[in-house]
Amino acid sequence: xxxxxxxxxxxxxxxxxxxxxxxxxxxxxxxxxxxxxxxxxxxxxxxxxxxxxxxxxxxxxxxxxxxxxxxxxxxxxxxxxxxxxxxxxxxxxxxxxxxxxxxxxxxxxxxxxxxxxxxxxxxxxxxxxxxxxxxxxxxxxxxxxxxxxxxxxxxxxxxxxxxxxxxxxxxxxxxxxxxxxxxxxxxxxxxxxxxxxxxxxxxxxxxxxxxxxxxxxxxxxxxxxxxxxxxxxxxxxxxxxxxxxxxxxxxxxxxxxxxxxxxxxxxxxxxxxxxxxxxxxxxxxxxxxxxxxxxxxxxxxxxxxxxxxxxxxxxxxxxxxxxxxxxxxxxxxxxxxxxxxxxxxxxxxxxxxxxxxxxxxxxxxxxxxxxxxxxxxxxxxxxxxxxxxxxxxxxxxxxxxxxxxxxxxxxxxxxxxxxxxxxxxxxxxxxxxxxx
Amino acid sequence: xxxxxxxxxxxxxxxxxxxxxxxxxxxxxxxxxxxxxxxxxxxxxxxxxxxxxxxxxxxxxxxxxxxxxxxxxxxxxxxxxxxxxxxxxxxxxxxxxxxxxxxxxxxxxxxxxxxxxxxxxxxxxxxxxxxxxxxxxxxxxxxxxxxxxxxxxxxxxxxxxxxxxxxxxxxxxxxxxxxxxxxxxxxxxxxxxxxxxxxxxxxxxxxxxxxxxxxxxxxxxxxxxxxxxxxxxxxxxxxxxxxxxxxxxxxxxxxxxxxxxxxxxxxxxxxxxxx
Numbered sequence: 090x091x092x093x094x095x096x097x098x099x100x101x102x103x104x105x106x107x108x109x110x111x112x113x114x115x116x117x118x119x120x121x122x123x124x125x126x127x128x129x130x131x132x133x134x135x136x137x138x139x140x141x142x143x144x145x146x147x148x149x150x151x152x153x154x155x156x157x158x159x160x161x162x163x164x165x166x167x168x169x170x171x172x173x174x175x176x177x178x179x180x181x182x183x184x185x186x187x188x189x190x191x192x193x194x195x196x197x198x199x200x201x202x203x204x205x206x207x208x209x210x211x212x213x214x215x216x217x218x219x220x221x222x223x224x225x226x227x228x229x230x231x232x233x234x235x236x237x238x239x240x241x242x243x244x245x246x247x248x249x250x251x252x253x254x255x256x257x258x259x260x261x262x263x264x265x266x267x268x269x270x271x272x273x274x275x276x277x278x279x280x281x282x283x284x285x286x287x288x289x290x291x292x293x294x295x296x297x298x299x300x301x302x303x304x305x306x307x308x309x310x311x312x313x314x315x316x317x318x319x320x321x322x323x324x325x326x327x328x329x330x331x332x333x334x335x336x337x338x339x340x341x342x343x344x345x346x347x348x349x350x351x352x353x354x355x356x357x358x359x360x361x362x363x364x365x366x367x368x369x370x371x372x373x374x375x376x377x378x379x380x381x382x383x384x385x386x387x388x389x390x391x392x393x394x395x396x397x398x399x400x401x402x403x404x405x406x407x408x409x410x411x412x413x414x415x416x417x418x419x420x421x422x423x424x425x426x427x428x429x430x431x432x433x434x435x436x437x438x439x440x441x442x443x444x445x446x447x448x449x450x451x452x453x454x455x456x457x458x459x460x461x462x463x464x465x466x467x468x469x470x471x472x473x474x475x476x477x478x479x480x481x482x483x484x485x486x487x488x489x490x491x492x493x494x495x496x497x498x499x500x501x502x503x504x505x506x507x508x509x510x511x512x513x514x515x516x517x518x519x520x521x522x523x524x525x
Numbered sequence: 526x527x528x529x530x531x532x533x534x535x536x537x538x539x540x541x542x543x544x545x546x547x548x549x550x551x552x553x554x555x556x557x558x559x560x561x562x563x564x565x566x567x568x569x570x571x572x573x574x575x576x577x578x579x580x581x582x583x584x585x586x587x588x589x590x591x592x593x594x595x596x597x598x599x600x601x602x603x604x605x606x607x608x609x610x611x612x613x614x615x616x617x618x619x620x621x622x623x624x625x626x627x628x629x630x631x632x633x634x635x636x637x638x639x640x641x642x643x644x645x646x647x648x649x650x651x652x653x654x655x656x657x658x659x660x661x662x663x664x665x666x667x668x669x670x671x672x673x674x675x676x677x678x679x680x681x682x683x684x685x686x687x688x689x690x691x692x693x694x695x696x697x698x699x700x701x702x703x704x705x706x707x708x709x710x711x712x713x714x715x716x717x718x719x720x721x722x723x724x725x726x727x728x729x730x731x732x733x734x735x736x737x738x739x740x741x742x743x744x745x746x747x748x749x750x751x752x753x754x755x756x757x758x759x760x761x762x763x764x765x766x767x768x769x770x771x772x773x774x775x776x777x778x779x780x781x782x783x784x785x786x787x788x789x790x791x792x793x794x795x796x797x798x799x800x
Contacts, residue, residue, distance in 0.1 A: 163552075171551035194551060256555055275555045306556045325556055358535055358571070361563045365556075412531070415564065416538055421557050 102461070102518050103151075105131065109512035111499055115179035115187065118503040121149055121510055122189055123517055124174025128158040130191055130244075132202060133519075147508065149519050153202050155244035158193040170195050176261050178270070180283075188247070190270060194257040197272050199248035199283065205241045209233040253279050253289045260310045266317040273310040278322060280334075292340050293322060293332065308423075309369045316375065319344075323380060327351075327364035331391065347378070347394045349387070359411040359420060367423035372432040373504075379435055381426040384408060386437050388449065401447045401454065404439045406477040406488045419493050427502045438497025441486065442513045443473060459497060459511045459518045470520065532572035539565040 107127040114121050121133040134152035161170040171194055180188040186203040211233040215221050256274035263270045271280050271292070278293035293310075297303055310322035318334045330343035351360065363383035370379045377398070378389040384405055387397035403424075407414060414420040419440070426437040438444045439456070447454045456473045476485035499512040507522035542561045546553050 166552070168552040169550050173551075257551070259556075303559065306559060308556065325559060358532075358564050358567045361567070362560045365560060412535070415535070418542075421560065 102516065103131075103133075105129075105515050105517060108514055109499060109517060110173050111175065111177050112501040112510050112512045112517070113177045113179060113189075114501050114503055114510065115189075116181050116504060118505055118508065120152065120179070120187060121501065121519070122177045122179065122191075123510075123512065124157065124177050124191055126171075126173045128156055128160070128172030128174060128193065130155055130157045130174060130177065130189075130200070132187075132189075132244075147506075147521060153242040153244050155200070157191045157198060157200065157246075158196065161195070163195075175258060178261050178263050180263055181267055183267075190261050190263065192258050192261050192272065195251065195254055197250040197258070197261055197270075197281075198246050199250075200244050201247045202242060202244045205243060206237060206239075207235050208238045210236050248283065248286050250281055250286050250289065253281075256306075259308060262310060262312045262320065264312045264317050265315055269317075271310060271312065271320065273307055273322065275306040278307065278310055278320075278340075290338075292334060292338070294339065294341060308366050311369055311371055314371050314373060314375045321369055321371070321378060323366035323369040325365040326361070327366055327382060329366065329369060329378060329380060329389065345391070345394050347389050347397075349396045355408075357411060359415055362415070362420050363411065368425040370426060370428060372428050373430065374432055377432065379426050379428060381424050381437055383420060383422075383424075386426050386435060386447065388435070399449060401435070401445075403437055403445055404443075404475070406475055410488070414493070417493065419496070422496055422498060424496075424498050425500060427500055429502050429507070430505045436500055436502060436509065438500055438511070440493050440496050441491040442495040442497060443475075444497045444500060444511055459513045459516070529572055532568040535568040536565055536572065539568065 105123065105125050107125040107129065109123050109125050111124040112121070113123075119135050121135075123131050123133075125131075130153075131151060132153040133149040136148045136150060138147070157174060158172040160172045162168070163170055173193055174191050175193060177189055177191045180190065180199075182188075186201050189200050189202070191198055191200060210217065211231050213222075213227060213230060213233075214224075250272065254272065254274040254277070256276050258272050258274050260273040261270060262273075267283075269280055269282055271278055272289075273279075273293075276294065276296040277291055279289040280292045281289045293307070295305070295307060305324045305326040305328075308323050308325055310320060313319035313321075319331065320334070320340075321329055321331045323329045326348075328346060328348040331345035331347070332340035332342075333344045334340060336342070336344065351364065366380045366382050368379075368381040371377070372379065372388075376391060378391060380387050380389065380397075381403075384403060384407060386401045386403060388399040388401075390398045411420060424438050426435060428435055433450055434446055434448050436444060436446045442459045443456050444459060445454060445456050456475070457470045458473050471484075474482075474485045475491070476482065476487045481487050495513060497511055497513050501510040503509070509520050511518045511520070539561050543558060543565075546558055546561075
């Protein structure tokens with residue numbers, strides 16, 4: 090039985106060299122990948138359960154580290170292309186190797202992560218160090234044999250999908266057909282075949298003929314988890330469009346349009362910014378959509394376009410602080426949101442290293458903090474509370490004391506179990522719910 | 526009044542962000558700049574709606590008062606558009622004769638500077654519009670304003686003609702170009718003179734030069750055309766959005782003045798009307 094706020098074991102608290110920019114479990118939850126601002130990918134693997142050390146069940150250890158993207162320079166536009174990894178998406182596992190897609194602003198790469206625990210020894214033409222032997226010294230012929238070696242995990246780039254995006258890529262999504270994927274930038278969505286790198290198909294293009302007429306950009310996109318012809322994309326205006334690729338080659342015309350009318354009483358200078366959707370995720374069931382804007386998380390029923398099914402306030406106390414948040418750029422922070430395996434709980438991040446969980450069934454919510462103090466083994470994660478006014482109780486924290494430089498933008502939830510990964514700047518926390 | 530100051534502050538901050546985006550690693554971020562430009566537009570609407578309803582009636586008085594404010598020629602150069610803007614906003618009906626010679630003088634002085642900028646502007650226009658327009662924003666902000674006034678120098682008469690051709694827009698939008706322009710000039714002044722002058726002082730300074738309607742608008746349009754190039758994206762879009770949801774609270778007198786100004790805007794600048 091999963092109860093919000095119960096004991097959390099810290100399975101891992103890892104410090105990255107750089108700010109973590111994306112976190113993603115693979116489809117079995119065995120692997121967890123993180124990408125950072127420096128273009129590196131670190132993959133963690135869950136320890137197998139061991140009878141000898143049952144309490145260490147499920148810890149995550151570093152499995153592979155590699156440099157996915159390097160900074161590049163676009164000579165034509167005199168622009169530097171950041172190496173920051175914007176998104177990582179795993180491919181479903183089909184053999185012993187693992188495959189993931191990682192992307193920066195311009196280029197998507199397919200990486201193969203494989204293990205090597207044997208190697209051939211006894212070559213004739215080169216010695217064990219790899220140096221070429223002098224042929225004159227070779228007097229006998231031997232057959233190389235395969236010997237076990239220390240496990241080595243190597244990552245190799247298998248495909249590079251480049252030169253297809255004028256604007257900055259914000260999303261990638263693998264299709265349920267496991268043959269195609271899409272990459273999304275501010276104005277266009279392209280469809281690729283995983284095997285073909287020199288060609289992609291444009292399926293959405295919202296660039297106006299006259300750029301002066303631009304009013305909205307695409308902020309995120311995702312394929313439906315089961316229907317390989319369906320995908321959604323969200324916009325900076327707070328709307329979501331569902332498209333069916335069977336309808337036409339270019340999906341500029343949506344099949345469904347999800348938008349909630351704006352509440353006029355909440356209108357301010359920053360209404361447009363806070364309604365911009367920063368993340369969109371299908372539920373595992375494929376029946377629901379979740380969207381994140383600056384202050385709320387919304388759950389939509391695919392069958393109801395007029396308004397969301399549920400709206401959850403993440404940190405509504407920030408509504409009166411929007412001007413300051415605009416000044417310090419925090420209002421542009423793009424928070425992600427995730428479903429748990431059964432689609433009953435949703436999670437998203439906030440400031441001060443807080444992250445929030447909402448139970449859709451019980452309507453209860455909890456605020457937790459990702460911090461060192463909470464990361465000792467078997468530490469109980471204490472629910473936190475932000476005091477919005479009036480008297481502040483002992484354990485509460487006032488809005489003005491929140492540290493806005495400590496933001497949790499990226500979180501991930503294990504596909505089956507109650508294990509969560511939370512990225513807090515340079516730190517990665519993995520917590521599990523311990524059921525007693 | 527407080528929200529007028531607030532609106533102005535937000536406008537300044539927004540322009541600063543657009544400028545800084547130019548020097549950020551990874552290139553200009555379209556999404557963020559679009560959002561910033563929307564905020565800029567909203568702030569300007571508020572600023573103008575309040576400003577206009579009160580100011581139009583007081584325009585004449587405040588100008589006379591402001592005449593005592595002695596601004597140097599160099600400062601005047603820096604704020605040619607603000608001058609024109611304020612003219613337009615405050616006294617659309619006043620004579621404009623003195624304005625033109627002054628502006629022409631400025632432009633002649635800055636001939637050489639403008640030439641280099643012309644090249645710059647031309648080349649940027651050919652590239653991705655949004656990106657380069659945003660680039661130019663930075664140019665506007667960082668360089669002295671006279672350098673950016675390319676078009677007026679080249680063909681003030683053309684722009685005057687162009688203005689006549691413009692289609693009038695919704696009232697709310699008429700406020701927009703002048704205000705943004707004033708703000709950008711104020712921003713430039715803030716950067717260059719590093720003075721502690723309040724924005725309101727600048728407005729009054731500008732208004733002290735309050736001259737003609739037509740002339741001012743010509744220069745305005747030209748300068749503003751540059752701003753279009755600079756800002757590039759999201760102008761007409763903002764425009765249409767304005768049309769859809771008019772929020773202006775201008776009184777009738779204000780609207781009449783707006784109409785007059787609007788008639789003189791050329792189509793090229795209507796895009797920037799959003800600002």
